[in-house]
Amino acid sequence: MTMLKVSNLHAFYDKSHILQGVNFHVNAGEIVSLLGRNGVGRSTTVKTIMGEVEPKGSIEFKGEEIAGLKPFQIAHRGLGYVPENRDIFPTLTVRQNLILGLKGKEENGRWTIDDMFSMFPNLATRADVPGGVLSGGEQQMLCMCRTLMGDPELIMIDEPTEGLAPKVVEQIAVLLQEIASRGVSILLVEQKLSIALKISQRLYVMGHGKVVYEGTPSSLLEAHDVRAEWLEV
Amino acid sequence: MSEVFIFATLNGLVTGLLLFMLASGLTLIFSMMGVLNFAHASFYMLGAYFAYTISGVIGFWGGLLFAPLIVGAIGAIVERYGLRRVHASGHVAELVFTFGLAFLIEELVQFFWGRDTKNYQSPEIFDFALFSLFGQEFSAYRGFMIFIAIAIFAGLYVVLTRSRVGIIIQAAISHPNTVANLGHNVPFIFMCVFGTGTALAGIAGVIAGPVLTTFPGMATVLGSIVFIIVVIGGLGSLPGALIASLLVGLLQSYAIASDVGMPELLTLLGISFDRNHPLNDLWTLNLPQIAPVLPYLLLVLVLIFKPTGLMGNREE
Ligand SMILES: Nc1ncnc2c1ncn2[C@@H]1O[C@H](COP(=O)(O)OP(=O)(O)O)[C@@H](O)[C@H]1O
Ligand SMILES: [Mg+2]
Numbered sequence: 001m002t003m004l005k006v007s008n009l010h011a012f013y014d015k016s017h018i019l020q021g022v023n024f025h026v027n028a029g030e031i032v033s034l035l036g037r038n039g040v041g042r043s044t045t046v047k048t049i050m051g052e053v054e055p056k057g058s059i060e061f062k063g064e065e066i067a068g069l070k071p072f073q074i075a076h077r078g079l080g081y082v083p084e085n086r087d088i089f090p091t092l093t094v095r096q097n098l099i100l101g102l103k104g105k106e107e108n109g110r111w112t113i114d115d116m117f118s119m120f121p122n123l124a125t126r127a128d129v130p131g132g133v134l135s136g137g138e139q140q141m142l143c144m145c146r147t148l149m150g151d152p153e154l155i156m157i158d159e160p161t162e163g164l165a166p167k168v169v170e171q172i173a174v175l176l177q178e179i180a181s182r183g184v185s186i187l188l189v190e191q192k193l194s195i196a197l198k199i200s201q202r203l204y205v206m207g208h209g210k211v212v213y214e215g216t217p218s219s220l221l222e223a224h225d226v227r228a229e230w231l232e233v
Numbered sequence: 234m235s236e237v238f239i240f241a242t243l244n245g246l247v248t249g250l251l252l253f254m255l256a257s258g259l260t261l262i263f264s265m266m267g268v269l270n271f272a273h274a275s276f277y278m279l280g281a282y283f284a285y286t287i288s289g290v291i292g293f294w295g296g297l298l299f300a301p302l303i304v305g306a307i308g309a310i311v312e313r314y315g316l317r318r319v320h321a322s323g324h325v326a327e328l329v330f331t332f333g334l335a336f337l338i339e340e341l342v343q344f345f346w347g348r349d350t351k352n353y354q355s356p357e358i359f360d361f362a363l364f365s366l367f368g369q370e371f372s373a374y375r376g377f378m379i380f381i382a383i384a385i386f387a388g389l390y391v392v393l394t395r396s397r398v399g400i401i402i403q404a405a406i407s408h409p410n411t412v413a414n415l416g417h418n419v420p421f422i423f424m425c426v427f428g429t430g431t432a433l434a435g436i437a438g439v440i441a442g443p444v445l446t447t448f449p450g451m452a453t454v455l456g457s458i459v460f461i462i463v464v465i466g467g468l469g470s471l472p473g474a475l476i477a478s479l480l481v482g483l484l485q486s487y488a489i490a491s492d493v494g495m496p497e498l499l500t501l502l503g504i505s506f507d508r509n510h511p512l513n514d515l516w517t518l519n520l521p522q523i524a525p526v527l528p529y530l531l532l533v534l535v536l537i538f539k540p541t542g543l544m545g546n547r548e549e
Contacts, residue, residue, distance in 0.1 A: 050414060052410060052414070070413070071410070071413040071414050072413045072414075072416050072417055072418045072419065075413075075414060075415060075416030076416050081414045083411065083414070087408055087410075087411040089403070089404045089407065089408060089411075091403070091407075092400060092403065092404060096400045099397055099400055100400055100401060100404055100412070100415060100417075101415055102397075103415075103416045103417075105397065146415070147415065150415055150416050
């Protein structure tokens with residue numbers, strides 16, 4: 001089943017035409033990566049899907065057209081989004097940050113606060129300290145956990161490994177696999193190939209506001225020309 | 234001397250808490266919109282007038298309950314159908330809108346209730362002295378004002394810092410987009426905050442109306458002082474607004490209570506002057522006379538020494 005289907009998606013910042021007909025899809029239970037160099041429009045793509053940037057074109061989620069809905073309505077349809085700026089609320093405690101992710105009063109989804117604490121003992125021991133004092137890696141974990149509290153069926157995660165130490169990147173890969181194992185689809189935005197090759201079933205490469213390559217980790221490993229033209233720096 | 238001090242402190246507390254009822258709502262709304270709501274004190278005036286009319290029919294307590302609800306509902310409607318639409322046109326348009334609203338409300342009040350001062354009285358059950366000290370009486374109604382104000386602030390504090398709704402509001406004010414992405418309806422939250430802020434101003438009007446008199450200029454009188462307070466406290470800071478409200482309330486109250494004149498003060502400072510000096514009128518002013526100017530003086534001092542206000546730390 002197709003969870004998310006993006007067809008001929010265009011987006012603008014003022015007059016500049018950033019997305020120029022993006023096409024891709026994510027199936028239920030899949031981990032799909034959206035790769036590309038800085039500035040090619042990956043973040044704009046997820047922001048447009050989430051309704052933060054005005055979409056032109058079609059975005060279907062679970063068969064329903066969601067282009068034109070507001071971000072909070074899209075979140076309620078079951079789409080989760082972890083932005084690249086790790087926007088935790090610095091003055092609220094770790095626990096309060098997690099509570100913010102809940103859409104209702106109750107924890108009745110796939111995830112509970114205790115789940116998060118048992119996966120990340122670091123967060124558990126600092127449950128009542130302000131989120132602002134956490135390290136970059138811990139903030140990234142908190143940000144992902146917070147979105148999971150809203151029980152999304154598909155989660156879009158923008159550059160979770162950016163600027164983090166290899167050990168933390170490893171932890172993130174483990175969490176992503178745990179998320180997928182609970183039946184949540186993942187759209188992973190990355191610049192580096194490292195974890196994307198390891199955990200995704202399919203991947204797309206973007207260049208200049210369009211998808212320029214679609215394949216699997218093994219096919220991309222062989223496509224030296226694609227990597228040279230669109231990925232390597 | 235000490236009884237003068239005690240009474241001045243209590244009266245300053247009453248004024249300060251009353252000012253904070255307006256300043257707190259204004260601060261919350263400022264944090265949300267990024268502009269000062271010039272019509273905020275007009276909602277305070279509406280509270281007093283509605284309470285005056287309602288209390289004439291069903292008594293003071295009915296007014297205390299319903300007037301703030303009506304004012305809050307009007308506030309929510311103003312946000313939903315006025316400010317939210319104007320917001321797209323930028324801050325200047327929003328400012329002009331709230332300016333216009335303040336004039337409109339003042340005109341409407343004069344149209345429906347007339348220009349004269351209304352005989353809005355505190356209820357009879359408060360017509361006794363709560364206590365008297367050295368022959369001076371402290372009225373029960375003033376005690377009641379202190380009680381109501383503190384009860385409301387305690388309630389608000391608990392809701393804002395302990396409840397899930399409070400957490401969502403705090404986060405929505407500082408990070409609206411992130412909160413929306415998590416599935417919360419931020420415009421609706423803002424409408425509720427605006428409604429609550431104006432209702433709070435309405436409550437202040439209901440309980441201050443009988444003491445500070447209910448007349449069409451009451452919004453202007455208090456409005457400018459409330460603006461000064463939020464600037465002194467630091468724009469957007471609730472603790473700052475509380476400190477500044479109490480500071481201004483106490484300062485004015487002490488100044489009014491003291492009958493120290495400028496000559497005594499100046500002599501104390503070792504400055505002597507000539508009776509025939511052309512500025513003699515200035516020298517002979519006494520503190521109660523300059524009490525209304527004190528908040529402005531405080532504002533200037535704070536802006537000189539800490540331009541962001543007492544608790545403000547805005548970088549932009
Ligand atoms: N808020 C913005 N306003 C104007 N241009 C922007 C904005 N955000 C991104 N851009 C531009 O859009 C292009 C795509 O950016 P982005 O989607 O962030 O790329 P990526 O996430 O792939 O690095 C870039 O050229 C960037 O400069
Ligand atoms: Mg990006």
